[in-house]
């Protein structure tokens with residue numbers, strides 16, 4: 428697969444704040460790549476560097492195998508935190524203005540309005556738009572140049588459940604049309620729903636990267652005890668078990684993917700066994716990410 432973006436040891440320090448630390452990753456064509464991290468983990472700073480609006484401290488990145496320059500940036504559409512539109516102009520007029528600024532043709536406007544499903548509201552003033560419509564107009568503007576890559580920073584922030592669902596559906600549609608998408612989010616659930624691959628950021632450090640489908644993989648490992656025959660045969664008959672072995676005074680049990688320790692506990696209870704010792708040893712990736720995401724920001 429063709430590499431769209433290659434990041435090498437990219438670093439940004441704001442004084443003593445290490446916003447982004449030695450980030451290295453690759454985004455291939457067709458991926459929907461999620462940058463997942465809690466507030467202050469460096470997502471916006473990373474996207475800002477990639478768009479050339481934040482100066483890097485060190486490291487490098489290349490788009491389509493080339494060092495960043497203006498010409499290349501035209502192949503990238505971005506919706507960063509606060510898109511600027513004029514409240515008293517209509518959606519159509521705002522896009523015309525944007526097309527002029529970006530030196531792209533206004534001929535694309537009907538098409539992008541169609542994609543974001545705003546064609547029927549194009550002649551209404553921007554200030555009358557709902558938050559979700561404003562976000563969709565921002566995406567329309569980013570698509571004006573027919574970019575190869577679309578960058579979105581927290582695209583569903585502040586929207587209601589309906590607006591969130593619409594934006595997620597739109598992102599999937601744009602990806603299916605063949606665009607590569609890079610999006611920042613602090614929601615694991617969002618990344619799982621729309622992304623194909625992702626990186627997890629924690630205080631400026633990338634702590635994980637891989638395909639989204641791996642998140643749910645790998646069962647829990649649980650200590651159950653004390654060892655006795657009744658427990659042993661009950662465990663052997665539990666449907667959610669992958670393997671078990673003796674260890675000191677307890678069994679070490681690997682559960683199938685998706686089986687929780689509560690499921691095991693409930694099963695044992697139904698068998699008339701009250702295990703006095705039952706602890707999860709290894710956490711699933713999902714649990715680890717949820718813990719990272721719930722940590723308080725550093726600043």
Ligand SMILES: Nc1ncnc2c1ncn2[C@@H]1O[C@H](COP(=O)(O)OP(=O)(O)OP(=O)(O)O)[C@@H](O)[C@H]1O
Nearest residue numbers: 441444446465466467468469470471472473613726
């Ligand atoms: N212009 C700046 N000057 C000083 N510090 C900054 C600046 N921009 C960002 N930072 C700091 O860099 C760190 C990363 O911020 P960044 O905005 O990239 O995080 P984020 O992951 O996008 O967070 P959020 O989820 O809140 O949008 C934070 O500690 C932030 O305070």
Ligand SMILES: [Mg+2]
Nearest residue numbers: 470471472580
């Ligand atoms: Mg941010």
